[in-house]
Amino acid sequence: MIKAERQDLILEHLLKDKKVLLDQISKVLKVSEDTVRRDIKELSDKGLLKAVRGGAIQRSSIPVHFKDRQHIDVPYKKIIAEKVLEYIKPGMVLLVDSGTSALAVVSNLPKDIALTVVTNSFPVASILEDHEKIEVLFIGGMLNKVSFSTTGYETIQAIRNIRADLCLLGICSIDLNLGVTGAEYEDSLIKRVMVETSKCTIALSTSDKLGTSDSFYICAANSLNIIITEADPKSVNLSAYVDAGIEIR
Structure with missing residues (x-):
């Protein structure tokens, strides 16, 4: 599975469950936790989620103003x-x-x-x-x-x-x-x-x-x-x- 597909699946799980756990999602994707951690960091840098210890959660989408x-x-x-x-x-x-x-x-x-x-x-x-x-x-x-x-x-x-x-x-x-x-x-x-x-x-x-x-x-x-x-x-x-x-x- 290529990186783009992995990251799309991470976002899909996040949308469904409001959180992603490293140990669980790595088994679903059949890759190491380190690989998932790097994917989550990239998605976090793009503002698509919030990286936390052990996985990720949704970032608030509420406008500031x-x-x-x-x-x-x-x-x-x-x-x-x-x-x-x-x-x-x-x-x-x-x-x-x-x-x-x-x-x-x-x-x-x-x-x-x-x-x-x-x-x-x-x-x-x-x-x-x-x-x-x-x-x-x-x-x-x-x-x-x-x-x-x-x-x-x-x-x-x-x-x-x-x-x-x-x-x-x-x-x-x-x-x-x-x-x-x-x-x-x-x-x-x-x-x-x-x-x-x-x-x-x-x-x-x-x-x-x-x-x-x-x-x-x-x-x-x-x-x-x-x-x-x-x-x-x-x-x-x-x-x-x-x-x-x-x-x-």
């Missing part, structure tokens, strides 16, 4: 937003990041609910302009033109002074072994400190982001308290996340 992400999976984000509402109680302090799923949640908040929302997201702050009973604490810092949010040292230090009841965290990628990761460095640093300082963190993630990875580490998967997806938890196999102590909705 907020304007592009805002129009992706809109019906799924609506389902996620509706599920989140049962966790939000009057009087809470919410820490809301700059993800488009978090924006969908905020857009669906009841007009009469009394909350304090702390955010570094310009779109989130703008949506809450019409909510008379919601106090908004907007965190300053350097403008990140990719995420339409503030980032940098001042932003991080301000978040460290907050102990939110609930953090709504938009997710790029989650893998049980590699953790929660992001595609944008500065934004990932902000998400990390949000998780560290919140009493409870809800990850807002479409199910296709599970088992994928990006370049910048945010936190361990079990640092999340709850993962909310658009899928029915009974219809997809998420038992490994439950076993890790994460509530799945």
Whole structure:
């Protein structure tokens, strides 16, 4: 079997199972693990997968720019937003990041609910302009033109002074072994400190982001308290996340 055929089969297995294990795929391809390792490295260099110890996983295909992400999976984000509402109680302090799923949640908040929302997201702050009973604490810092949010040292230090009841965290990628990761460095640093300082963190993630990875580490998967997806938890196999102590909705 020539190299191009091997690499096509590796990608086919990855598409089906969301991961490729060296020892298993080498037997399927009838070549050595070293050969598969070299193939995986080439595919990783081309951006077609994410090489990890022992094999490979899917690389997140989510666009980085907020304007592009805002129009992706809109019906799924609506389902996620509706599920989140049962966790939000009057009087809470919410820490809301700059993800488009978090924006969908905020857009669906009841007009009469009394909350304090702390955010570094310009779109989130703008949506809450019409909510008379919601106090908004907007965190300053350097403008990140990719995420339409503030980032940098001042932003991080301000978040460290907050102990939110609930953090709504938009997710790029989650893998049980590699953790929660992001595609944008500065934004990932902000998400990390949000998780560290919140009493409870809800990850807002479409199910296709599970088992994928990006370049910048945010936190361990079990640092999340709850993962909310658009899928029915009974219809997809998420038992490994439950076993890790994460509530799945």
